[in-house]
Amino acid sequence: MAAPSAYALALRPLLPAAAAYARVLLRNRHDAEDAVQHAALRGLEQFNRFDTNRSFKAWWFTILRNHCLDLLRVRQSARTEPLGDLDPPAPEQEPEFDWSRLETAITRLSPEHREILRLRYFADLSYRDLAETLQIPPGTVMSRLHLARLALRRFLSEDEI
Amino acid sequence: MTQIDPAELSALLDGELPQARAAELRAAITANPALRAEFEALADDDANWRRAAASAQFAPAIDLARARLALDSTAILSGILAVLLLVRGLSKLPDAMAWGLAAQAVTLCAVLAWAIHLVLAADTTATAPATKP
Numbered sequence: 001m002a003a004p005s006a007y008a009l010a011l012r013p014l015l016p017a018a019a020a021y022a023r024v025l026l027r028n029r030h031d032a033e034d035a036v037q038h039a040a041l042r043g044l045e046q047f048n049r050f051d052t053n054r055s056f057k058a059w060w061f062t063i064l065r066n067h068c069l070d071l072l073r074v075r076q077s078a079r080t081e082p083l084g085d086l087d088p089p090a091p092e093q094e095p096e097f098d099w100s101r102l103e104t105a106i107t108r109l110s111p112e113h114r115e116i117l118r119l120r121y122f123a124d125l126s127y128r129d130l131a132e133t134l135q136i137p138p139g140t141v142m143s144r145l146h147l148a149r150l151a152l153r154r155f156l157s158e159d160e161i
Numbered sequence: 162m163t164q165i166d167p168a169e170l171s172a173l174l175d176g177e178l179p180q181a182r183a184a185e186l187r188a189a190i191t192a193n194p195a196l197r198a199e200f201e202a203l204a205d206d207d208a209n210w211r212r213a214a215a216s217a218q219f220a221p222a223i224d225l226a227r228a229r230l231a232l233d234s235t236a237i238l239s240g241i242l243a244v245l246l247l248v249r250g251l252s253k254l255p256d257a258m259a260w261g262l263a264a265q266a267v268t269l270c271a272v273l274a275w276a277i278h279l280v281l282a283a284d285t286t287a288t289a290p291a292t293k294p
Contacts, residue, residue, distance in 0.1 A: 142169070
């Protein structure tokens with residue numbers, strides 16, 4: 001059976017970034033894949049109500065983000081997920097990249113800074129999409145993102161000492 | 162001298178400034194070593210983030226066909242229910258006019274809901290929404 005072509009066409013280019021975003025949030029590749037599948041289904045159900053004046057990317061990533069946050073809340077309440085169980089990409093894939101050092105620094109950021117950096121880089125959202133997803137003014141996106149970058153650099157440099 | 166909000170350096174890096182303002186900032190960065198150092202530091206961080214993001218990406222196996230089947234199943238079940246109600250309504254009509262009419266009213270609503278659902282589902286295949294960069 002054919003999938004709804006318009007939705008599938010719009011969604012397909014977002015999937016690698018969606019997987020990365022869910023993976024860095026949920027810290028597990030398998031859970032990330034399930035979350036993306038769930039968001040894809042949820043988006044399909046709601047696609048009839050999608051306002052074409054909005055950004056599809058921001059709309060769909062909002063669905064994915066909300067689902068991931070729900071999963072994290074469930075995990076937190078169940079407290080079955082040990083801390084620091086990040087499932088990073090295999091070292092042989094990116095031997096030169098120090099993933100764990102960056103992740104350690106990320107966890108020291110405020111939730112707002114952590115969220116905007118993850119959405120900017122892992123979900124690859126523009127300022128307009130960030131504003132829509134986070135429900136904040138575009139000017140706030142610019143300043144928050146900048147402050148998040150400065151904070152992260154400070155934590156990374158502290159780790160070096 | 163151009164007044165610069167430090168956050169604009171991030172926006173320049175992200176390609177989010179209007180062209181005229183971006184040109185002003187580039188000129189200021191060229192002329193000011195401290196500003197240039199700050200911008201280069203941001204660019205280095207940005208490169209690290211991009212490598213992290215690239216290394217986290219993978220192609221998830223998404224089965225939209227299965228998702229579509231689930232939606233279509235709902236429509237099909239609604240249709241079956243509508244037909245059952247119609248048959249029941251017609252069979253009741255001679256003996257219990259009121260029940261028959263009520264059943265037919267419900268049937269009409271169910272058929273309409275089913276038809277609308279199918280039409281809206283067909284609309285989703287019409288045009289892809291623009292994915293803004």
